[in-house]
Amino acid sequence: MALNVVIMAAGKGTRMKSSLPKVLHRLAGRPLLHHVMGTTRALAPSKTIIITGHGAQEVEAAMADSGATFVRQMPQLGTGHAVQQAVPALDVKASTTVVLNGDVPLLRSTTAQALAQACDGRSLVLLTVALDDATGYGRILRDDHRQVLGIVEHKDATEAQRAIREIYTGSLAAPTEALKRWVGALKNDNVQKEYYLTDIVAMAVADGVPVITVHPDSETEVLGVNSPVQLADLERKFQRLQAEQLMESGVRLADPARLDVRGSLVCGSDVDIDVNCVFEGDVSLGDGVRIGANCCIRNARIDAGAVIHPYTHIDGEDTGVTVGPDARVGPFARLRPGAVLGAQVHIGNFVEVKNSTLAEGAKANHLAYLGDATVGARVNYGAGSITANYDGAHKHRTVIEADAHIGSNCVLIAPVTIGAGATIGGGSIISKDAPAGQLTVARARQASLPGWQRPQKTVKKD
Numbered sequence: 001m002a003l004n005v006v007i008m009a010a011g012k013g014t015r016m017k018s019s020l021p022k023v024l025h026r027l028a029g030r031p032l033l034h035h036v037m038g039t040t041r042a043l044a045p046s047k048t049i050i051i052t053g054h055g056a057q058e059v060e061a062a063m064a065d066s067g068a069t070f071v072r073q074m075p076q077l078g079t080g081h082a083v084q085q086a087v088p089a090l091d092v093k094a095s096t097t098v099v100l101n102g103d104v105p106l107l108r109s110t111t112a113q114a115l116a117q118a119c120d121g122r123s124l125v126l127l128t129v130a131l132d133d134a135t136g137y138g139r140i141l142r143d144d145h146r147q148v149l150g151i152v153e154h155k156d157a158t159e160a161q162r163a164i165r166e167i168y169t170g171s172l173a174a175p176t177e178a179l180k181r182w183v184g185a186l187k188n189d190n191v192q193k194e195y196y197l198t199d200i201v202a203m204a205v206a207d208g209v210p211v212i213t214v215h216p217d218s219e220t221e222v223l224g225v226n227s228p229v230q231l232a233d234l235e236r237k238f239q240r241l242q243a244e245q246l247m248e249s250g251v252r253l254a255d256p257a258r259l260d261v262r263g264s265l266v267c268g269s270d271v272d273i274d275v276n277c278v279f280e281g282d283v284s285l286g287d288g289v290r291i292g293a294n295c296c297i298r299n300a301r302i303d304a305g306a307v308i309h310p311y312t313h314i315d316g317e318d319t320g321v322t323v324g325p326d327a328r329v330g331p332f333a334r335l336r337p338g339a340v341l342g343a344q345v346h347i348g349n350f351v352e353v354k355n356s357t358l359a360e361g362a363k364a365n366h367l368a369y370l371g372d373a374t375v376g377a378r379v380n381y382g383a384g385s386i387t388a389n390y391d392g393a394h395k396h397r398t399v400i401e402a403d404a405h406i407g408s409n410c411v412l413i414a415p416v417t418i419g420a421g422a423t424i425g426g427g428s429i430i431s432k433d434a435p436a437g438q439l440t441v442a443r444a445r446q447a448s449l450p451g452w453q454r455p456q457k458t459v460k461k462d
C-alpha cells in the first residue's frame with residue numbers, strides 16, 4: 001500500500017524555554033525527530049513530508065539526510081493549517097496519508113502500521129487512548145452506539161465534554177483525496193482562532209466516511225514532549241524499556257535505573273553491567289564481558305571475556321575501538337579512536353591509547369600514552385612512558401616489536417622502531433631505532449662525587 005507520511009514539526013515548543021527547536025532536543029542521544037523518522041521508515045512510505053516553521057533552517061539541516069521533503073509553514077496557524085501546507089507535496093498515487101507529531105518520539109512502528117492498515121485508503125483512523133487526566137487534549141465525542149462523531153479541543157469543550165477520558169493522541173491516517181478536501185474546508189472559528197486538523201473528523205462523519213479508532217500498546221508510545229520535565233520523564237521510560245529488553249535477553253544489569261543506552265547495544269550471553277554506565281553509538285559486548293561501574297563506551301567492540309574496570313572511557317568516534325578477547329582495561333583507562341587491543345592485552349590506570357594496535361598479551365599497566373603505535377605481542381610498556389608521536393606538524397608511528405620491554409618513564413620519539421626483544425632502560429629518550437635483543441639506554445650516565453659537600457649556611461658573627 002503506497003503511503004504518505006506527514007510529520008508536523010513547525011510548533012514553537014515555548015515551554016522548552018530553549019533556543020533549540022523542540023523537535024531537535026535529544027532523547028537517548030538522538031533528536032526527537034530522528035525517532036519519529038525511524039517509525040516512519042518502518043512504514044516504507046512513498047513520500048515523507050516534514051512540516052517546519054520555528055527554527056526551520058536548523059530542523060531542515062538536521063534532517064537533510066532523512067530523504068524527507070520539507071514544507072514550510074509560516075506563520076503557524078494550527079495543525080490543520082500545517083497539513084494544508086503539505087497538500088501540494090502529497091503523492092497523489094498514495095491513497096493513505098498518515099499524520100504524525102514530531103514531538104512524540106516513542107510511537108512504535110507497529111502502531112503506526114496499524115493506523116495505515118486500518119485506513120486502507122478508505123477510512124479515517126484516529127489513534128486514541130483513555131487517560132486518567134485528559135486535561136489539555138482533544139476529546140473524542142461518540143454517539144450512543146460508540147460511533148465517533150468528532151473531536152473537541154480542551155479549550156473549546158463544555159464541562160461535560162471535559163469529563164470524557166478518551167483523547168486524540170495527535171496521530172491519524174486518512175484517505176489522501178478526502179484529507180485534501182477536508183483540510184481545504186477548515187475554518188478557524190474556535191477559541192484559539194486556529195485551523196484545527198481535528199475538525200476533519202466531523203467532516204468525515206458528514207461525508208459518510210467510516211471513522212475508526214486504534215489504540216497504542218502502552219501510553220508511553222503517545223506521550224509528547226513539551227517541557228524539560230516531560231523530556232526527562234520520557235528518557236527514563238525509554239531507558240527502562242531498553243534495560244528490560246537487555247535483561248530479557250539475559251544481560252545482568254546491577255540496576256536497570258542506572259543505565260543509559262544512546263544508540264545500539266548488542267550483547268552476547270552472560271554479560272554483566274554495573275551501575276552508571278553510558279553506551280553511545282554502536283557498541284557490542286561479547287559473551288561473558290563485564291563492565292565495571294561508571295564507564296562511558298561509544299562506538300566500540302568488546303570481545304568475549306574482556307573486563308572493563310570502573311571509570312573507563314572508551315570512545316571510538318568514527319573509527320571505532322576494538323578490545324580483544326579476555327583483555328583487561330582500567331580502572332581509569334582511556335581508549336580513543338583506532339585503539340585495537342588483541343587478546344589478553346592489559347591496559348591499566350591512567351593509560352591512554354589512540355590509533356594504536358597492541359598484539360596479544362601486550363601490557364601497559366600504569367600512567368602511559370600510546371599514540372600511533374604498533375605494539376607487538378607480550379610487550380611490556382613501562383609506567384610513565386609515552387610515544388612522542390607529534391612533531392608539531394605531522395604524526396609519526398612508533399613500532400615496538402614483540403617481547404620488547406620498555407622501562408618506566410621513557411619517551412619514544414616517532415618515527416622510531418624498537419626491535420624484537422629489546423630492552424629500553426627506564427628514563428630513556430629514544431630518538432633512534434633500538435636494535436632487537438639489546439639493552440638500549442639513552443639518559444645521562446649516573447655519577448657520584450666522593451667527598452662532595454652540600455653548601456652550608458654561613459653564620460655571621462658580630
Ligand code: UD1
Binds near residue numbers: 012078081224
Ligand atoms: C493537538 C490536537 C489535540 C491532541 C493533541 C495531542 C489539534 C487541533 N489538536 O493539540 O486534539 O489531543 O495534539 O498532543 O490538532 N504544529 C505545527 N503547526 C502549527 C501548530 C502545531 O506544525 O501551526 C505541530 C506542533 O509542532 C506539534 C503538533 O503540530 O508537533 C501538535 O501541535 P500542538 O500545538 O502541540 O497541538 P495541541 O494543542 O497539543
Ligand code: MG
Binds near residue numbers: 224
Ligand atoms: Mg501539544
